[in-house]
Amino acid sequence: MGGVLATVLICDDEPALRELIRVSLNGRFSFAEAHDGVECLDMARKLHPDIVVLDMMMPRLNGLEVLSEIRGDERLAETPVIVLTAQPASRDEAMRGGASRVMLKPFTPDEISAAVEEVLAATG
Numbered sequence: 001m002g003g004v005l006a007t008v009l010i011c012d013d014e015p016a017l018r019e020l021i022r023v024s025l026n027g028r029f030s031f032a033e034a035h036d037g038v039e040c041l042d043m044a045r046k047l048h049p050d051i052v053v054l055d056m057m058m059p060r061l062n063g064l065e066v067l068s069e070i071r072g073d074e075r076l077a078e079t080p081v082i083v084l085t086a087q088p089a090s091r092d093e094a095m096r097g098g099a100s101r102v103m104l105k106p107f108t109p110d111e112i113s114a115a116v117e118e119v120l121a122a123t124g
Contacts, residue, residue, distance in 0.1 A: 005030040006050035006120060011040035011066065012084070013058045021053055024109035025116060037061025041069050044076055051120055053112070056085035056094065064097050071098040080119045082112075 008025060010018045011034040018033050025031075032047055034040035038060040044052060052070065056063035063083055070076045080100040084107075085091065091102045100119045103111065 007032060007047060008116065009034065009040065009043055009047060009049035009052045011035075011037070011052060011058065011063075012055035014055075017055070017084075020109065021112055024112045029116075035059075037063070037066045040066050044070060044079070045073070048075065049079065051100075051116060052079060052081045053116070054081055054083050056083055056087065056090050064093060067094065067097045067099060078123070080123045082115055082119060 006029050008029045009032045010021050012018050013035050022031050032043050032049060034043050036059045040052070040054065041061065054063045054066055063085070067081055067083065070079060070081060081098070083094040083099040083102045084105055085094065085102060086105040088104060091104070094102045100123070101115055103115055
């Protein structure tokens with residue numbers, strides 16, 4: 001990437017979780033944050049992030065709805081998306097919807113960091 005930091009769009013309605021993800025990845029990426037699904041889509045369409053970290057349960061549009069919109073947008077369709085969920089039953093649904101990876105909450109800073117690095121390496 002030649003000195004240019006990859007952009008991570010963090011979409012979660014919980015500020016503490018957005019901060020945990022940002023701190024976990026600190027120094028290696030640039031960040032944008034959204035607090036609900038509608039804002040996430042708006043930001044994704046404007047910024048074309050390198051990866052999206054997307055919570056399943058959010059106001060206005062949930063994670064599956066956002067994922068569907070991203071996969072249906074030709075400019076964003078190839079963008080890797082890591083879906084975060086507290087519901088193990090949601091994992092299969094998110095994978096069928098096109099998630100690059102699904103992570104169960106709670107996760108550690110090392111786990112989210114490794115997942116972002118691995119997904120970006122696989123798509124880069």
